[in-house]
Amino acid sequence: MTCPNGATSSRWAEDRCQEGAAVVRARFPTAACRPCKTREQCTRPNNKSDMGRRITFRPQAEYEVIQRARTQEETKEWKEQHAHRAGVEGTISQGVRAFGLRRCRYHGLAKARLQHQLTATAMNFHRLNAWWINTPRARTRVCHLAALRPTAQNSCS
Structure with a gap:
């Protein structure tokens, strides 16, 4: 080298x-x-x-596989296939950040399950309320590297 x-x-x-x-x-x-x-x-x-x-x-073989995967991630087909996952990850992030989903407050599987169901219900009510009162959605952040590009439209994940 x-x-x-x-x-x-x-x-x-x-x-x-x-x-x-x-x-x-x-x-x-x-x-x-x-x-x-x-x-x-x-x-x-x-x-x-x-x-x-x-x-x-x-x-080298592993490096080339990673580079091919990164190139494939830029295709329209890959983005469509993973769009559902992005939505699910947004829901999980909201649950963790806004509703304390990271830690369970109770011991036992039954109580933990009940907590998760109640948290999901609260998230749904929160989203319905935001929809009814026309609360604008938060803008997706733009990472520092993407911000350097002339058209910083893409968000970083």
Whole structure:
């Protein structure tokens, strides 16, 4: 691997990440990284004494699969297929944020089930009330990366 300033990595090693997946780690020599003027824009060192940069990659086959999946996510068919999931996740988010759905107040399956049913009923009444009084829906947030584009119409998920 070669960095944008022309330094070549000194070592490659196959390893495992914290989750146990196979990765490839590349290391740049300290002598090449320490005098570099753009060092602050580069990856961070692991500790203060080690100024040689390290970078971790997925194996090429896995990387290519991820890139194909990301490309497929931009198609109209994929977006239509996952539109239902986006609605369900919005409902779950509303339940967690506005109705305390993250923690159950009671012990036992029967009482927990009752709490979830009552929470769902409360959410439905809340949505009906918002519909009856024409409360405008909240705008979807735009992430920082999408905001940099000239047309920041897409929201980040």
